[in-house]
Amino acid sequence: MGGSLGPQHLQFLAQGAAWTLALSLVALLGGGLLGFALALCRVSPLRAVRVGTGVLVQLVQGTPLLVLMFLAFFGMPALGWRLTPFQAAGGALVIYTAAYLGEIWRGCIEAVPRPQWEAAEGLALSRLQRMRHVVLPQAVRIAAPPTVGFLVQIVKNTSLASVVGFVELMRAGQVLNNTLFQPFAIYAIIALGYFAMCYPLSLWSRRLEARRAAPARLAAAP
Template sequence: MMEFTNWDIFRNLLLAARWTVALSLVAFAGGALVGLLLTALRLTGRRPLQWLVRIYVELFQGTPLLMQLFLAFFGLAMLGLDISAWAAAALALTLFTSAFLTEIWRGCIDTLPRGQWEAARCLGLGFGQTLSRVILPQAVRVALAPTVGFSVQVVKGTALASIIGFVELTKAGTMLNNATFEPFKVFALVALLYFALCYPLSLASQYLEKKFNGTR
């Protein structure tokens, strides 16, 4: 059995945490881009597009992320597509994130008075102009807190990527535990690192919620 000092364990977990952060950033950025497109499609008023977006959101919200990871990794491989664990995890988490962000942003836009859409039309503004100049500047203030808050779920969701072999923080913890046979020490450090990643985001979400609720 290899001998690992406390520093060896912590250093290896810290190195693995970089991949947790990288996967979280990719999933959140990709999810935000897809979510923004889906939110815009849902606001067009065209029923076929609204139904397609609704089915997409219900599908990814109503199924476990673990199953989505399995389908992205093993399902695509069965179709003949050679996909790495990193790409499969990034794809599944991006789709998962986009579904939740679409619903969060739709809800935030729905809190704005409906009369603002009608007033913009009376001024001759088109759909794109109304969305970019009137609705989005106000909706962003409402959406910031829940969006940052949801990023915590994205970080924690990356832990499931270990099941398809992607070596992030949780997978590294499992490997170190198998080598050291010290589960309490190893997973306590894993939990501490997750806390260090998530707690600042939770604080930021609470701060933004108080700030913008107080100025509305």
């Protein structure tokens, strides 16, 4: 056993990084759709809908992502549904992402100034029309920076998929280390891989935040 890192090992890590991005994309798309539905339910005029979805969100946010993955991979077969590691990890990440994006977007919807809501009501627009034409376009601009910032958390949390046997970047590194016994070099490369994926997202988030804050600074200037 043992050996030196070679091109084939780096290719294996690159394949793991590609699966990390694929899992992140699944979490973003699936969690984004479900999170948008949760956000709308959280601002629903029906109290029962608001309370019900609020309890659901708090339950998911109060449960570690690792536990969600274990429930999906080891618990679902007890109910007759056997999931692959990718399905289990992806499903858990979708639920986790939806709970957090739903709350982020709820806050952004509620951050739209009340005069905008009142003006839309004064135009006799229905609630659907108010949300579609007045509230949501403004909420999207508010939500862009925190949403992009949360993408960093999604990418990093995909590393937990290794516990259910899915070979993403972290699991690929573990497999290599069990063969080559070069933990420092292997995990340093893994750290650089996550940095390469997350740092551009962090920069993008800060730029979006600065762009959104610019009009407010101009308005406050004497």
